[in-house]
Amino acid sequence: xxxxxxxxxxxxxxxxxxxxxxxxxxxxxxxxxxxxxxxxxxxxxxxxxxxxxxxxxxxxxxxxxxxxxxxxxxxxxxxxxxxxxxxxxxxxxxxxxxxxxxxxxxxxxxxxxxxxxxxxxxxxxxxxxxxxxxxxxxxxxxxxxxxxxxxxxxxxxxxxxxxxxxxxxxxxxxxxxxxxxxxxxxxxxxxxxxxxxxxxxxxxxxxxxxxxxxxxxxxxxxxxxxxxxxxxxxxxxxxxxxxxxxxxxxxxxxxxxxxxxxxxxxxxxxxxxxxxxxxxxxxxxxxxxxxxxxxxxxxxxxxxxxxxxxxxxxxxxxxxxxxxxxxxxxxxxxxxxxxxxxxxxxxxxxxxxxxxxxxxxxxxxxxxxxxxxxxxxxxxxxxxxxxxxxxxxxxxxxxxxxxxxxxxxxxxxxxxxxxxxxxxxxxxxxxxxxxxxxxxxxxxxxxxxxxxxxxxxxxxxxxxxxxxxxxxxxxxxxxxxxxxxxxxxxxxxxxxxxxxxxxxxxxxxxxxxxxxxxxxxxxxxxxxxxxxxxxxxxxxxxxxxxxxxxxxxxxxxxxxxxxxxxxxxxxxxxxxxxxxxxxxxxxxxxxxxxxxxxxxxxxxxxxxxxxxxxxxxxxxxxxxxxxxxxxxxxxxxxxxxxxxxxxxxxxx
Numbered sequence: 055x056x057x058x059x060x061x062x063x064x065x066x067x068x069x070x071x072x073x074x075x076x077x078x079x080x081x082x083x084x085x086x087x088x089x090x091x092x093x094x095x096x097x098x099x100x101x102x103x104x105x106x107x108x109x110x111x112x113x114x115x116x117x118x119x120x121x122x123x124x125x126x127x128x129x130x131x132x133x134x135x136x137x138x139x140x141x142x143x144x145x146x147x148x149x150x151x152x153x154x155x156x157x158x159x160x161x162x163x164x165x166x167x168x169x170x171x172x173x174x175x176x177x178x179x180x181x182x183x184x185x186x187x188x189x190x191x192x193x194x195x196x197x198x199x200x201x202x203x204x205x206x207x208x209x210x211x212x213x214x215x216x217x218x219x220x221x222x223x224x225x226x227x228x229x230x231x232x233x234x235x236x237x238x239x240x241x242x243x244x245x246x247x248x249x250x251x252x253x254x255x256x257x258x259x260x261x262x263x264x265x266x267x268x269x270x271x272x273x274x275x276x277x278x279x280x281x282x283x284x285x286x287x288x289x290x291x292x293x294x295x296x297x298x299x300x301x302x303x304x305x306x307x308x309x310x311x312x313x314x315x316x317x318x319x320x321x322x323x324x325x326x327x328x329x330x331x332x333x334x335x336x337x338x339x340x341x342x343x344x345x346x347x348x349x350x351x352x353x354x355x356x357x358x359x360x361x362x363x364x365x366x367x368x369x370x371x372x373x374x375x376x377x378x379x380x381x382x383x384x385x386x387x388x389x390x391x392x393x394x395x396x397x398x399x400x401x402x403x404x405x406x407x408x409x410x411x412x413x414x415x416x417x418x419x420x421x422x423x424x425x426x427x428x429x430x431x432x433x434x435x436x437x438x439x440x441x442x443x444x445x446x447x448x449x450x451x452x453x454x455x456x457x458x459x460x461x462x463x464x465x466x467x468x469x470x471x472x473x474x475x476x477x478x479x480x481x482x483x484x485x486x487x488x489x490x491x492x493x494x495x496x497x498x499x500x501x502x503x504x505x506x507x508x509x510x511x512x513x514x515x516x517x518x519x520x521x522x523x524x525x526x527x528x529x530x531x532x533x534x535x536x537x538x539x540x541x542x543x544x545x546x547x548x549x550x551x552x553x554x555x556x557x558x559x560x561x562x563x564x565x566x567x568x569x570x571x572x573x574x575x576x577x578x579x580x581x582x583x584x585x586x587x588x589x590x591x592x593x594x595x596x597x598x599x600x601x602x603x604x605x606x607x608x609x610x611x612x613x614x615x616x617x618x619x620x621x622x623x624x625x626x627x628x629x630x631x632x633x634x635x636x637x638x639x640x641x642x643x644x645x646x647x648x649x650x651x652x653x654x655x656x657x658x659x660x661x662x663x664x665x666x667x668x669x670x671x672x673x674x675x676x677x678x679x680x681x682x683x684x685x686x687x688x689x690x691x692x693x694x695x696x697x698x699x700x701x702x703x704x705x706x
Contacts, residue, residue: 150414
């Protein structure tokens with residue numbers, strides 16, 4: 055065997071044969087005629103091989119993914135590298151050059167979170183995340199381009215006093231519009247007018263008020279700056295802010311939402327991102343959502359847009375408001391996962407105060423040094439990390455030793471155009487309610503007293519409008535009809551939505567959102583009070599299926615897919631016969647050990663096969679792991695995903 059062949063095999067054994075430096079040395083050895091030069095190159099290559107064989111990073115010991123964790127990838131010896139879910143509230147920072155794998159890292163973490171029913175928001179500046187609507191690994195992704203977003207920055211989150219929220223608005227506005235000196239004090243003074251009226255006033259109203267103010271000459275410069283800054287926000291996103299009441303962000307916190315801010319000027323996208331993060335913080339604090347778990351995660355790519363070191367240098371305290379707010383988010387079961395190409399432009403706060411740091415391939419030596427110091431790597435580890443390839447990373451969790459990790463691929467077709475997005479999301483956008491500025495009520499209007507409302511109800515008999523009764527009857531007769539179809543029976547979508555709110559307020563129905571492969575659907579569960587009203591109206595009502603409305607919905611979907619199946623026969627969620635085989639299909643929506651008992655019970659009833667259909671990968675993995683501890687015959691049991699079963703032409 056030649057020197058070249060021997061060294062090539064050793065490089066392959068050390069798993070470094072694809073490194074550019076190794077390939078250059080091998081090529082040199084294969085082509086050079088001078089023996090002295092060849093031996094010198096061989097010596098360098100042997101040193102690289104030895105260095106790699108004595109890997110500078112510890113290996114991850116776990117061979118399987120721990121429960122309640124987010125998998126990042128596998129270590130250099132195949133062990134699982136994961137993050138405990140509870141650690142996410144201490145935040146995550148990933149740094150790497152363009153093309154190093156940051157977006158793929160985000161995709162995989164989003165998929166892991168979705169499996170554990172932890173919703174996320176993603177601030178998208180490059181249309182990277184809209185393609186998740188076609189992913190089978192992340193359910194129910196709602197994409198909201200800025201032209202579809204409706205938001206009144208002056209309207210406080212539920213439970214937050216108007217005066218307090220306007221102070222937060224002032225801080226975010228002045229920070230993102232780079233208004234220093236007296237501009238913030240000038241705006242703060244003007245906002246006092248809105249203390250009791252913020253629910254109706256808009257950014258446009260605030261701009262008009264400031265324009266019309268008569269101020270001393272020495273303060274006119276502040277007036278012009280503030281008015282001009284509001285004006286450019288309105289010009290950059292005119293539809294977004296032209297509302298008295300925007301989308302229900304409280305509901306959106308329960309969903310996977312991608313906010314697309316590409317194409318906006320920096321002051322507008324920065325304002326929107328900081329405002330939404332501040333809204334989350336103030337809302338969570340007002341609701342006292344404290345604890346050790348994770349309720350929600352926010353993904354922030356190109357983090358330097360709002361977590362900029364230049365803000366840190368300009369702030370007298372050394373810590374910008376947005377850094378302080380993100381640091382405090384951890385108290386309220388909120389996580390921030392941030393990424394950027396340029397760590398040198400990030401605040402020291404985000405680099406030093408994140409529990410988990412992830413270094414990907416970094417081309418610039420200055421950028422490498424900036425983040426490598428935060429990871430506390432020794433000299434040998436730094437030399438190794440400089441050779442990171444695409445999809446390779448170094449991860450440090452807290453004060454533990456850094457680990458080398460190979461990130462998994464994420465199969466995703468990135469082909470969602472603007473037209474395709476409209477086609478996929480139009481029904482979703484129509485279901486997002488808001489109040490235009492032109493039809494808004496002002497905060498000065500006095501609401502009717504509870505006694506007045508009760509009197510109105512008494513005068514109407516049972517207190518339910520004809521539209522409300524019509525909608526309730528439709529829900530009873532067509533339990534799985536879509537909201538869009540229901541509203542087509544009304545003179546306008548507004549009337550349909552009004553009827554729905556009436557039924558919800560009177561506790562005649564409950565609302566449930568069900569995630570589908572693409573988008574989601576809203577279902578309505580009739581309450582006991584609703585059943586009583588239907589009985590008074592002479593409407594027959596019978597629930598077909600078992601459990602809640604979501605469980606019954608999937609029972610009917612599976613039954614419809616199979617054609618001649620029967621719901622709730624011999625205790626099976628769905629019963630079907632194929633030839634001589636009796637098959638029971640069970641719907642599993644959560645990680646519950648009773649699903650194993652269902653499998654055992656059906657087999658004891660002499661079913662030939664039992665198929666458990668799982669809502670997501672997390673439920674599937676849970677049941678499969680529990681099944682390993684039983685003696686149930688594997689040849690008679692299948693654990694499948696609901697979406698895959700329904701998408702298969704011949705599922706049985």
